[in-house]
Amino acid sequence: MLKLSGINAAYKDLQVLWDVSIQVDEGELVALVGSNGAGKTTTLRVISGLLKPASGSISFQDHSLGKESAHRIVELGISQVPEGGKIFTGMSVLENLELGAFVARARKDKDQTLKWVYEIFPRLEERKNQRAGTLSGGERQMLAIGRALMSKPKLLLLDEPSFGLAPILVEQIFEMITEINRQGVTVLLVEQNVRAALELAHRAYVIENGRIVGQGTGEDLLSFESVRRAYLG
Amino acid sequence: MFVPLAQSLVFGLLVGALYGLAAVGLSLVFGVTKFLNVAHGELLMLGGYASFWAFTLRGVDPFLTLPLTMVFLLVIGVVLYKLLFAHMVKLTEEAKIQNTLLVGFGLSLILQNVALRLWTADTRGITTSYSRMAFTFLGVRFPIVRVASLGIALIALFALDLFLRRTYTGKALRATVENWEAATLMGIDIQRVYLLSFVMGAALAGAAGCLVSVGYSIDPGMGMSWTLKGLIVMVLGGLGSFMGTFVGGIVLGVTESATGYFLTLTYREVVGLVLFILVLVFRPQGLFGTKER
Structure with missing residues (x-):
């Protein structure tokens, strides 16, 4: 591959x-x-x-x-989760995930992919409206991975x-x-x-x-x- | 005592809205691209002349030409970006600032002299049939044209805010401001984001120029002082918050006119710079900016 x-x-x-x-x-x-x-x-x-x-x-x-x-x-x-996550701290968790689905291929299935990501990381759904900068270290890493998954890699x-x-x-x-x-x-x-x-x-x-x-x-x-x-x- | 002071503060507020609008464009470009375009004031000047000539030669109302002026500056923005700025995208932040300063200064000299050549050094302004109209409240005059300009500046700002918060492209732009590398990893073409923010900045300068030409006056040399005001306001308001930048513009306008009232008009220009230094010393993140996380 x-x-x-x-x-x-x-x-x-x-x-x-x-x-x-x-x-x-x-x-x-x-x-x-x-x-x-x-x-x-x-x-x-x-x-x-x-x-x-x-x-x-x-x-x-x-x-x-x-x-x-x-x-x-x-x-x-191909989607990369960069070192340290590099989440967008000034934006909400949901906005971070939406940006993950930026590419055209992923954007059309955004809602469906979001459900999938929430299934893997239920914590992200609980925090979806929170500013990403307020997340704990573990949650940030989950968000970074979830965001990468949103592009349907x-x-x-x-x-x-x-x-x-x-x-x-x-x-x-x-x-x-x-x-x-x-x-x-x-x-x-x-x-x-x-x-x-x-x-x-x-x-x-x-x-x-x-x-x-x-x-x-x-x-x-x-x-x-x-x-x-x-x-x- | 009350009326003259209130009057001068109101004028300060109204001109401050235009400082704010000019600074928002500058700040948008700087925030996304880290290009410090010191020719921003000249773009504003071009916007002013565009509406001036549309009015003088064709008799078109400046408030109607405003969208056209914005489109005109948008096109100029594309040309300038492709010609002068696009190749600097890959530089480090510091090198970008230095290079764009140089390019920007050169560009501003060129644009000033072209304007001087084409349209002479005369100070111009648009005088419409309603230019002298004003309403009075508690003895304080509110010139209609300037109040309308404040309204338009606010509309432009809310539209920008909505665009940045609600649309995918707007979010991509904000993501690029936060971390361009992470934005790239989202599949965002940051070259396009850079171009977009640059031309949006130019269009906002065009809008501001149009409003200046109708409420105040324009001349080929006006750009530098508008760039300076823009820079002061940008630092005053703090990066990252366009609403903060706009309020910073109003703070500068009001402070200037208060100084003009209590001291003399000569100190008006100085006070902005004093404010600039004070903010840098005591609150470097700006009045409304947030500290680096």
Whole structure:
């Protein structure tokens, strides 16, 4: 469904990704794990079109994404939940969700999608008229994911959904992610919380210093000696 | 004592509404694009001349040409944006402000001189059959034209507010103000949002210019002082709240005329700048703005 091959990417003169190749198949929940600054977020930015790769190719279904602009990529069915959620704090919860359905493809089914999102996150319905800035950390993350779902994505990119949340909330959020995946949305999850991500994912890639250094099923990687030593302590 | 003071405050309020309208356009553009268009006053001047000539050559009532003036400035806005501003979209916020300042100053000089060349330095104004009409309340005069201008400014503001709150495009615009990157991830084409807010700002300048030409006077050099008023009001009202900006305009207008009344007219122009500094020192988020979250 999604295929990155030989991606090199840089911020100005600083190269961050080196020959990154990743594949995500339809229906999968794939994790991309690694430490802080390894290039996880950059990989997502390249997929969602916020950063154009210096070389390499990206394809999604039958489209080449290399030259597509970020807003077109959303239209094609890829939606990213950015790091920290980046919800629109000055707007109501409902307005945030409505903006999620901005693209034409999603807008026509907005009301239906909204029902679905409220089913997954009942809390959001309770708070729909509240200003998003007044939400708690966990609720913000739910809103960010719900907002991304409003665009009816085929592929959902999640950037550190556990960031800054209490362990109990992390567990809840991860359960919801599994549920979303079970309902047919392909997920690429980026996480620093390696153990939790590997337990959740069907397959995973390990990224280090901008290079993919390992891949396999979550279980395999969990038992992998170098991964254990580096990330699981 | 009461009547002359009240009279001068009323005049302050009425001119303040136009300061507010000018500033709302400037603030809309700045809020969305971070382009500080210091040629905003010149756009206002063009709007003024557009209605002046429509009235002088064709005898069309300025209140009727107002929508046309807005469309005219909208078109000018598109041209200026595509020609001068579009390529700056990708710059950082700081670089945008610096570059647009330079471009804006250049543009304002050009527009001033073109206007000077085409229409001479004469001060002009529109005198309609009802220009001298006024109603009196408790001895205070309310010139009809200026009161109507206040009404139109309010209508424009409510329409803008409605647009921003109720329509999908308006929400996209507000989302871009909050976080352009997150807005992009919603599938919003922010290039289009930028263009839209720029031309809306130009159209609002056109409306303000039209109202200035009928209630006050216009000349090729008027732009700079209107830009300055716009900037003062923008800071006074605080970013992010257009209603606040509008009220800020009225605050400036009233303060100016109170100063004119109690001190002398010479201090009128100074007081705005003093207000500007005081707000920056004691309430940098503006009178009605909210602090960064």
